[in-house]
Amino acid sequence: MAQPCKQTSVESNTLLAISTNGQIKELNVRTLTEEELEKLKNDRVLVSEFKQQKLEKEAQKNWDLFYKRNTTNFFKDRHWTTREFEELKACREFESQKLVLLEAGCGVGNCIFPLxxxxxxxFVYACDFSxxxxxxxxxxxxxxxERCLAFQCDLTKDDLQANIPTASVDVITLIFVLSAIHPDKMQQALENLCKVxxxxxxxxxxxxxxxxxxxxxxxxxxxLGENFYVRQDGTRSFxxxxxDLAxxxxxxxxxxxxxxxxLRETVNKKEGLCVPRVFLQSKFRKPPN
Known part of the structure; x- marks a missing residue:
């Protein structure tokens, strides 16, 4: 929940570090205020099973409507990826080596076109549900x-090998994508990615x-379930x-x-509020033969 900038949560030292450095990386989960703990404790009512099945059935339609409303204007281009993920440059054995990348859940290309x-x-393979x-x-x-192949794909059921040769991709970027998939189908999506x-x-x-x-x-x-919610537009987020991720x-x-x-803080200067943001940033390797 948003807090006035002059206040801090239970983890005051951490939040002060965020304010100074822009973001910090932690192994421990963010500590909640008593108000936040109470809110989560009291939020026990789940969306009905009928509506949950409807949301799953219409998941692609809801994301397609999202892009119909927002076109290419919703997300900013992600120029930070090479700064945050040095593998996009360092994984080459020699400087002129061509890197083959898969952007899973590419959206409208906010990550791939800066790259x-x-x-x-x-060379970029780019796929999206929508x-x-x-x-x-x-x-x-x-x-x-010559440099990119974009195609529609449901990562939870469509075989990526229909468009990408088996075991041919050097790097896969999975940025704000897995959270939109139903938890029961996340592992299927990851196994699909592992094949290419x-x-x-x-x-x-x-x-x-x-x-x-x-x-x-x-x-x-x-x-919808533990740590799983639906937005007003029908899209979902985990x-x-x-x-759990590991x-x-x-x-x-x-x-x-x-x-x-x-851990970061987003500051609303107009309202004088500090909003705590929490992301997971991770790297996972497919074991060598």
Whole structure:
């Protein structure tokens, strides 16, 4: 929940560090205020089973409508990926080596097009659940079939090997994607990704962490399950703990390399509020042969 900037939560030292440095990385989950603990404790009513099944059935439709409403204007281009994930540059054996990347859940290309501009020795496979999002990618002036292949895909059931050769990808980026998938189907999606990743290749992951502000601001009646919620537009979001995330990836055949909470504060200067954001930033490796 939002707090006035002059106040801090129970973890005052951590929040002060965030305010100074922009973000910090922690192995421990964010400590909640008594008010936040009480809110989560009292939020026990789940969305009906009928509505949950309807949301799952219409998941693709709801994301397609999201991109119809927002087109390419909702998310900012992610120029921070090469700063946060040095593997996008360092995993090459030699400087001129072409890097093969899969952006799973590419949206309208906010991650891939900055990468294609910055790195001339890269080929990107880009897939998304939403056909409309994929069309936006293909309409981008920077899209070229010589450097990029975009296609529609449901990671939980469509075989990626229909579009990508087996074990051919060096790096997979999975950024704010897994949280939108039903928890029962997350492992299927990860196993699908593992098939196209080469031995020794890595998945670079960033997504919503447990007790992020977005989780705490959901009102009663939006809860689908433990740490799983539905937004007003019908899209869904899961909030991960480090332990649950590592378990998911390891069961799908990956090794955990890095798995940390990223804690930040977003400041609303107009209202004088500090909003605590919690993300998980992780790296998982497919074991070498």
């Amino acid at each position: 294609l501009e910055e790195d001339l020795n890269i 056909p409309r999002a994929v069309e936006f990618v293909k309409q981008n002036p920077l899209y070229s079939t 990743l080469r031995p020794g290749g890595v998945v670079l992951f960033r997504d919503y962490g447990l007790y992020d502000h977005a989780m705490l601001r959901f009102k009663s009646g939006n809860k 909030f991960f703990s480090r332990e 378990s998911l990836f390891e069961k799908a055949g990956f090794q955990t390399v890095v798995n940390e909470y990223v």
